[in-house]
Amino acid sequence: MRVLIVEDSSEVVETLRPVLLQDGHEVAVADNGRAGLDLVSSFRPEVVLLDVVLPEIDGLEVCRRVRGSSDAHIIMLTSKDHEVDRVVGLSIGADDYVTKPFYPREVSARINAVGRRARAPMADSASRERVFGDLQIDPDARRVTVAGEEVVLTKTEFDLLDTITARPKVVHTREMLREGVWGSDWFGDDHVVDVHIGNLRKKIDKAGGSSRIATVRGVGFRLAGG
Template identity: 85%
Template sequence: MRVLIVEDSPEVVATLRAVLVQDGHQVEVADNGRVGLELVSSFQPEIVLLDVVLPEVDGLEVCRQLRAFSDAHVIMLTSKDHEVDRVVGLSMGADDYVTKPFYPREVSARIGAVGRRARTPMNDPAVRERVFGDLRIEPEARRVTVAGEEVALTKKEFDLLDTITARPKVVHTREMLRDAIWGPDWFGDDHVVDVHIGNLRKKIDRAGGTSRIETVRGVGFRVAGR
């Protein structure tokens, strides 16, 4: 896969690059946030390993901006381990979070887990257009509209909405959603599901609609009545 490392520590970069190249990945490096954003546009990575503390533009802002034009999977790299930093990173659209110091092989394993994530076959009945009141989901076009107005969602937000609405009578546990969207080998916790669903609900609510995703306490999520 194409992997972009956005990290200002030469030691961390050298260690990660050696392992990733050995594993067969194509690797580019940026030592500050501004260059990182430029490389996301030109290199079009599938994975971005993104440090939180960066010169010029910090990692959280880089993550926020790249989500506007890239579907790359983002794994945050940081020496901070406070829960607030994790939540902020996830709310900006990050897919995973690794706290320094880490083993390069751990990062490589997480990249592999993302690459093995299950995909929904395009001939599956679940790809058909679905309508819930004024909310319309078009899976093949990866398009969501509220009363005809398109709602801009991140890749993970759309995948969650698509997965839950494809089987509206099923209660989807956090584990089910985590395995479907992030893959069964993902190392993080289930909190990432709640963060992305919270962001999804807010975007649809701001568009004047309702996400129709309701929480089943102690179990997971399902689609509210049509």
């Protein structure tokens, strides 16, 4: 995969780059936000490892702009103490985050996991469209509409909706969603699942649909009315 590292710490870059190259990825590096945006256009990465604190343009603004022009997977690199930055990053389109300090192999495992998601559809996805009231999901086209109007979702948001609607009568635990969407070797926590579910609900509501994803307290999520 083409991996872009946007990170101003040469120590972090030189720790990550050899591991990613060893795993067969093509790697490009930018040491500031502006250069990172330029490389998104020219290098066309499939995965962006994006530091939050960057010179010239900060990582959150870079994330926002990348998400407006690219469907690359975005993994934020955040400080242990920057909880707000992690939540904001996820809310504006990042797919995941890694907290510093981290093990390079952990980052590589996450990249390999999103690579598998990009290559293969969900096992439970049906080939035909699914309709739930005014909500319509086309798994093959990866398209979602509410009352005929398209709702633009990130890859992670779509994969969550796809997983839940493929088995609408099932209560999906956070562990099931983590495994189904991120993969069994993902190192993240339940908080990431909850934030993406929240973003998904907001987008459906904003499009004029009703909140279709119901919370089953203490268990997980299911399709409302499913």
